[in-house]
Amino acid sequence: MNPNTMNPLDPEEFRKNGHMVIDFLADYYQSIQNFPVRSQVKPGFLLETLPDSFPLHPEPLETIMNDVQTDIIPGITHWQSPNFFAYFASSGSTASFLGEMLTNGFNVVGFNWESSPAATELEMVVMEWLLKLLQLPPCFSFANGGGGVLHGTTCEAFICTMHAAREKILDQIGRQNASKLVVYCSDQTHFSFQKSAKILGINPNNIREVPTSKSSNFQLLPQSLEDMIKEDIEAGFVPMYLCATVGTTSTTTVDPLGPLCEVANAYNMWVHVDAAYAGSACICPEFRHFLNGVEGASSFSFNAHKWLLTNLACCCLWVKDRLALTSSLSTNSVLLRNKATESGEVVDYKDWQITLSRRFQSLKLWMVLRTHGATGLREMIRKHVKLAKEFQRLVAMDARFEILVPRYFSVVCFRVSPSVINDDEGDANEFNKKLLQSVNATGRVYMTQTIVGGIFVIRFAVGATLTEEKHVLKAWKLVCDHATSMLCKLN
Numbered sequence: 001m002n003p004n005t006m007n008p009l010d011p012e013e014f015r016k017n018g019h020m021v022i023d024f025l026a027d028y029y030q031s032i033q034n035f036p037v038r039s040q041v042k043p044g045f046l047l048e049t050l051p052d053s054f055p056l057h058p059e060p061l062e063t064i065m066n067d068v069q070t071d072i073i074p075g076i077t078h079w080q081s082p083n084f085f086a087y088f089a090s091s092g093s094t095a096s097f098l099g100e101m102l103t104n105g106f107n108v109v110g111f112n113w114e115s116s117p118a119a120t121e122l123e124m125v126v127m128e129w130l131l132k133l134l135q136l137p138p139c140f141s142f143a144n145g146g147g148g149v150l151h152g153t154t155c156e157a158f159i160c161t162m163h164a165a166r167e168k169i170l171d172q173i174g175r176q177n178a179s180k181l182v183v184y185c186s187d188q189t190h191f192s193f194q195k196s197a198k199i200l201g202i203n204p205n206n207i208r209e210v211p212t213s214k215s216s217n218f219q220l221l222p223q224s225l226e227d228m229i230k231e232d233i234e235a236g237f238v239p240m241y242l243c244a245t246v247g248t249t250s251t252t253t254v255d256p257l258g259p260l261c262e263v264a265n266a267y268n269m270w271v272h273v274d275a276a277y278a279g280s281a282c283i284c285p286e287f288r289h290f291l292n293g294v295e296g297a298s299s300f301s302f303n304a305h306k307w308l309l310t311n312l313a314c315c316c317l318w319v320k321d322r323l324a325l326t327s328s329l330s331t332n333s334v335l336l337r338n339k340a341t342e343s344g345e346v347v348d349y350k351d352w353q354i355t356l357s358r359r360f361q362s363l364k365l366w367m368v369l370r371t372h373g374a375t376g377l378r379e380m381i382r383k384h385v386k387l388a389k390e391f392q393r394l395v396a397m398d399a400r401f402e403i404l405v406p407r408y409f410s411v412v413c414f415r416v417s418p419s420v421i422n423d424d425e426g427d428a429n430e431f432n433k434k435l436l437q438s439v440n441a442t443g444r445v446y447m448t449q450t451i452v453g454g455i456f457v458i459r460f461a462v463g464a465t466l467t468e469e470k471h472v473l474k475a476w477k478l479v480c481d482h483a484t485s486m487l488c489k490l491n
């Protein structure tokens, strides 16, 4: 009989098999460059390979790990590869990985303080540490009626803060006016904003997308926002929520927080600042100015899993008025009744999020902050920014290419210029699309695209933990070689 079946948590079995998986992953990281960065499999590849039915009898770990190697790995897009330049990276680290192991090992369900006091208090400590590291204004601190919480993703942060905003305003204007509530974002805001509004049942016709333009770098302009708000009020709507972005997904542009908050606050709206990617950069003094004005916002979030060496998923959210959040999300049951909660002295994080059950999330972030310290994390950010600058310099030196929007952080948006094709924007879009496909098909790098102002742009995003200068140089050479050969065929 398989010992796993006798005791699924046998300590010696755990030790032996745990080491086997760690060794497997160490080998994986060592050889990660041998795999095509973007998985090359066809739809159905795994559905056709794996047996239709489950195993009747226990199988040894060795057999299962062999299948991971042969069946699973080909279907993996290697986000931890140093040649991964797509989307925004998911920067993992050993420290975070080990923190996740502890989380899994303890496997507690920390819905309220009593269910695992350390899970709650470590999260509070880590959120206060991060608040200081980012130099967020004290109004977001627990000491001043605010506070921080870890969510999985930004989408959850949107949903919870939008819900709090709606409850707050409906208390003032009456529930019968719910259909008049309007939320605002720009045409550059991440699509998870729309998803969140949909989930909350906001009428799709009441989601305003303020248009942006290339001439103002795709920033959300306060004047455009105010014009739209005024129009809405005149038509009988009630403005409720604004999302401003620091580091938009498409081009990493930064909305002017101060002036936007000023407009929104004049109309009694909740402002959420979404800094999912670029928030991490703001731990460096030279980038912190991008958060200037955040004191006017009601809430702020960033994803430590994007650029702060923390494994997925880890969205850090702060609110100014924690009562607005908890009163809109709290529910109670006899089952959970306890002295600590009744004393009012503790935080019960179940009231800060969508779900009731929650993981001991803060361990990995705590491990990352302690293992790397502020200096180590700043060094990592600066290294990535420097690599992106180097890539930008190479693009700028080659007259066939052009940079479409200014680089703020570690993303370069570029394309082959229409002037070396036939001066036709449509053909340039087609050409650049094919160029990107051809580069990605090699499996040696992975980049993605965006379309801004009708222009197809290749997005080169540095941020994978293992990326070094040589990977950036190789990536540029690959782009150049493919562009050269495609241009030759044109003429």
Ligand SMILES: *Cc1c(COP(=O)(O)O)cnc(C)c1O
Residues within 6 Å of the ligand: 088, 152, 153, 154, 155, 156, 190, 192, 245, 247, 248, 249, 274, 275, 276, 277, 303, 315
């Ligand atoms: C990635 C990103 C998001 C979405 O984050 P999730 O955690 O996947 O929900 C939201 N906003 C911006 C600006 C992003 O870059």
